[in-house]
């Protein structure tokens with residue numbers, strides 16, 4: 001039984017990182033960075049509970065990776081994410097780290113744990129060896145400290161300190177503001193925070209993403225409905241019937257979405273856009289695909305190719321293939337040469353052959369985003 005909980009904050013947007021993938025989702029061989037960081041830290045101390053704070057769009061996906069952690073939905077800011085996570089903490093002490101500090105060494109954790117008990121917050125810091133200018137004046141650099149994470153706090157004090165509308169950039173500043181006691185210990189240059197894209201190269205111990213490929217299939221079927229507009233692959237097909245559906249019924253896009261989600265191991269379209277949700281009534285499927293493509297890139301993948309087969313006795317598909325490919329190429333951010341569209345009839349057999357509806361089968365291949 002331990003009196004310590006670990007919180008790994010992973011709910012950020014990586015706005016300043018400016019890579020195709022969010023930093024928490026870069027693959028270290030086959031492991032997302034957030035999992036790699038969490039596993040490493042969990043081996044450095046005895047934790048009663050490990051909380052992983054996830055972005056609201058990613059929590060469901062994160063939960064697929066490891067059952068041992070408690071996943072909490074983060075907020076709009078680091079502090080909101082902290083507040084949400086602290087609600088799950090029942091131990092006397094809590095250690096909080098940014099996933100962005102990807103290579104924290106064990107020595108830093110030991111330095112924190114060696115001081116546990118007296119002060120309200122224990123903080124790893126670095127001294128500054130460069131000259132420091134503040135408002136154009138050179139100041140005494142001995143008075144300047146660079147604050148890092150993980151930080152070790154008394155849970156109740158941290159909860160109290162963060163019960164405010166004032167935004168703090170770290171836990172120690174919040175505790176300092178309520179006159180809590182702070183103990184500074186030796187941090188490490190290895191604990192550098194990954195903020196801007198090029199800083200990833202300052203972390204040579206992180207292994208590159210594996211060269212694996214991932215495939216997923218998708219199938220969708222929709223029945224015809226008279227008097228509706230028909231959309232296939234985001235293109236309006238001139239027809240006096242469309243598809244019966246909760247959304248705009250773009251059976252092709254739905255099939256591609258499932259193939260992409262399948263390749264990423266991220267479930268299916270219904271988990272992202274439930275057909276019971278009024279929000280998606282009549283939804284433009286192009287926007288749904290856009291959202292999925294953004295998700296696929298955010299969580300560390302690149303699209304290699306897609307191939308799809310439209311099973312339709314009617315309407316004739318060939319005249320629209322070119323437009324559909326162009327539209328898909330735009331939405332997927334994928335060159336046309338990597339998109340293939342095939343069409344076949346049902347030879348007048350089955351529901352396709354009887355002209356009751358259309359089916360589309362897709363296959364998508366993904367690879368990890370190469371950040372190194």
Ligand SMILES: Nc1ccn([C@@H]2O[C@H](COP(=O)(O)OP(=O)(O)OP(=O)(O)O)[C@@H](O)[C@H]2O)c(=O)n1
Pocket residue numbers: 009010011012013014015016017024053074075076077078079081097098099100101193194195
């Ligand atoms: N709403 C937020 C914002 C940030 N964080 C986490 O707080 C840490 C420090 O944030 P930062 O390094 O700035 O990451 P991002 O917020 O993702 O980056 P940016 O500010 O560039 O968008 C990160 O581990 C980040 O995941 C969080 O959990 N919830």
Ligand SMILES: C[C@](O)(CO)[C@H](O)COP(=O)(O)O
Pocket residue numbers: 078098147148149169170171193195
């Ligand atoms: C918490 C922190 O890492 C301590 O140095 C830092 O303040 C986080 O800043 P960010 O702007 O949220 O990345």
